[in-house]
Amino acid sequence: MQSIRNNVGVFLSFSSPTFIWLILFFIVPLGIVWLYSFGENVSLTEIETTWTLDNYRRMLEPEILKLMGRSVWLAFASTIICLLVGFPMALVIATASPNAKPWLLLLIMLPFWTNLLIRTYALLNILGTRGRLNDLLRWLYEQADALINTIGLGNLGLLGDGFTPLKMLGTPAGVIYGIVYVSLPFAILPIYSSLERMDKSLLEASMDLGGSQWQTAKNVLIPLAMPGVITAAIITFIPALGQFLTPDLLGRGQVDMIANVIERQFKRANDWPFGSAISLTLLYATFMLLAIRSFNDAARAKRASKR
């Protein structure tokens, strides 16, 4: 690492292209969003920044609040499912043999490289009322039904009158399924890397001191993996909250989330100021989550240095 004092020229020529690019195509556009969020439509095509707070006030309308609440709970539910499924999967990869490890990681990462739109589109075939998921459930139902009949409990009607297909498209369940599907790899990787770094002798110490498998997992393994779990939760939750495609294609307009409302302001309703205000709110929420994460990291670093 060198100080810039002796070669200001080199430093400037290397750092300014990026700096100028980011100012021009990142900061200025966000600045325009910020200005427009205090603006109003004065004519069909013109927007004037009048420093009105109406756009922000409109977000307190029950309709919008309900939508934001729904976005938060769908993102939250998807994140929890991702963590519950992702933790055991990460644990398997982290403790696999050194030869198998890169392949297992690749197995998890490959779908992640596939186009997001294509992956979401692929779910349409799976989740439909006559789709593959319902085929599977029907098959399971028939097997269970046959089993019950063979053991002679057929006339008790334990399974109801017949198989009713699960309705997933256009329901919150379908949207959650979609978000979990696209974000599971995001959740697995940070948990994996924290498990990978873990000192295995701590687990052995717990067992030597008489802890059971379960106690060791609960009191040693999971607390030690916690930083990874928190990172996983945050990097799953942020994109989930801003999901556009999943609610759009799988929710069929019945289960809109924040991004769908933003899109509508720009593409159909032509209400850019309101769209800007919602976008910024989403952005502030993101920053808050990131701040929580860095506080969490800083606190952990402090504790580690005291040890």
Next chain:
Amino acid sequence: MPLFQKNNTAGPFDYSRKWLLRMVFIVGTVFLYAPIVVLIIFSFNDSKRGGNIIWKGFTTKYYTKAFGNEELMLAFGNSLTIAVASTVISVLLGALTAIVLWRFRFPFKPVYEGLVSLPIVIPEICMGVSLAMFFSQMGWMQTGDSHWPFNLTNIIIAHITFSFPFAAMVIRTRLQSFNREMEEAAKDLGASEFRVFKDILLPHMKPGLVAGALLAFTLSLDDFVITFFTSGPNTVTFPVKIYSMVRFSVTPEINAASTVLIIMTLVLTFIALRYQRVDSTS
């Protein structure tokens, strides 16, 4: 290894050998792959429009149809052009950023670093909206009427903005393994600053540059949301075209086109992995 074997041979912490955890892993993997496999299978489905749910026999006619679809092929060409252009500039900007962050100590460095990583973390819909407003404010939204490939400028700029920070990250990781003594030795032997850069630093960076380029390329091909907002009505990329086809009606043709893209991405990923393997053995 049988599923119910006692863990005598394995230690108590070989979680990967516990059958319950293995089951979760297998079910999770099936969950990730089944939709893609089904999508590929149904690209060969001989069914009429909208009947993409029920299998009606094998055919390859939808591949012929997809390749014969002029608009789709135009969109595909646009996507590739955008990906190539944005990759070249992203790698350039990414390399510069990586060198600056790796080499120099300067005031406000954390601010610079944070600024560079911002495009990675902000929700893509926010970025799409902000760029769309920026382009229309600048009066650039009409570029859709100008000649190819200049009508793609907006989209290329947008793609560079979200992909160069990723490239910078990859290249910076590579730089961290650079041995500074090599540089000092070259300087002691009379090499100029530029020679050191060209003959020593650049060759060392090469695998990072390739990995960064492949990442930028896939990110560009993959993007839908930001492109959806920044593209004019006449500039359509592959994902945007697929999206409008899906909204119109679900046909095996979409599956065929998607399969082609999936295979392309797979090939690119494997090239990237091979490069990294060469990189780690050398």
